[in-house]
Amino acid sequence: MATEPLRTTTFTLTRADALAYEQAAARPTPLGVLALVLWLGLCAGLAFLVPPDWAGARLGWGFSILVSLAVAIGYVLVLLGVALRQWARAGRRLRRPAELTVGEWPDRLDLLGGGPPRALKLGEVREAILTRSHLFLVADEEVVILPRRAFAEAGALDGLAARIAGRPMPVDPAPASA
Numbered sequence: 001m002a003t004e005p006l007r008t009t010t011f012t013l014t015r016a017d018a019l020a021y022e023q024a025a026a027r028p029t030p031l032g033v034l035a036l037v038l039w040l041g042l043c044a045g046l047a048f049l050v051p052p053d054w055a056g057a058r059l060g061w062g063f064s065i066l067v068s069l070a071v072a073i074g075y076v077l078v079l080l081g082v083a084l085r086q087w088a089r090a091g092r093r094l095r096r097p098a099e100l101t102v103g104e105w106p107d108r109l110d111l112l113g114g115g116p117p118r119a120l121k122l123g124e125v126r127e128a129i130l131t132r133s134h135l136f137l138v139a140d141e142e143v144v145i146l147p148r149r150a151f152a153e154a155g156a157l158d159g160l161a162a163r164i165a166g167r168p169m170p171v172d173p174a175p176a177s178a
Contacts, residue, residue, distance in 0.1 A: 005103035005110065011150030013114065014097045018090035021136050021145050024129050026086065036078060043074030093143075102146065104160065109137075111144065120144060122164050130161045137164065 028036075047055065047067040056062025103110035109120045120139055129136040135157045137144040151157050 005105050007104040007151075007153075007156065008101065009104070009150050010099065010101045011147060012097050012099050013094055013145055013147070015090055015094055017134065017145045017147055018094040019086060020131070020134050021093070021129075021143060022086040022090045024131050024134070024136060025138075025143075026082070039078065040071050040074050043070045046070055102144075109144065125164050128161050128164045130158070135161050 044067050047063065047070045048058075050066060052058065055066045098114040100114050101112040103112070107122055109122070111118050111120060120137065120142075124139050125137045126140065127136075127138040129138070133148050135146040135148070137146070146157060146160070148157050
């Protein structure tokens with residue numbers, strides 16, 4: 001058994017990191033999609049309340065543009081609502097910047113900072129979400145946010161994600177000498 005961690009990394013988590021998690025973890029539900037379609041249909045239906053002398057003839061070019069504009073405004077309002085909700089959830093997840101030290105062991109991650117010291121066994125990770133800028137480890141009790149900027153070695157985060165997924169890291173082919 002190893003007496004020292006494979007890698008120890010210290011970094012500062014910010015609200016932007018928490019917001020990146022909220023954006024990466026957001027998945028539309030069937031009920032949410034239905035609500036969006038109904039909302040956009042309502043927005044399109046509101047165009048029928050505009051008097052014909054302002055909107056032009058029904059099913060004409062002017063009226064079609066008015067319906068398209070109403071749907072676009074409705075969609076932008078939905079996007080603003082989703083963004084505000086994600087921003088508020090990120091603020092609740094991380095109220096102020098926190099320094100975190102991660103000790104990477106073959107079978108677990110030791111987390112120091114942002115609360116009491118704790119260990120996260122790699123087998124307890126339900127989902128690993130790898131993005132261009134972060135690795136998010138979702139466990140039953142918490143979410144561990146690991147920004148790519150904190151790891152100096154290229155491929156360190158990819159290797160951790162591969163270990164969690166239980167697959168070996170691909171080996172880079174050696175460059176051919178000319």
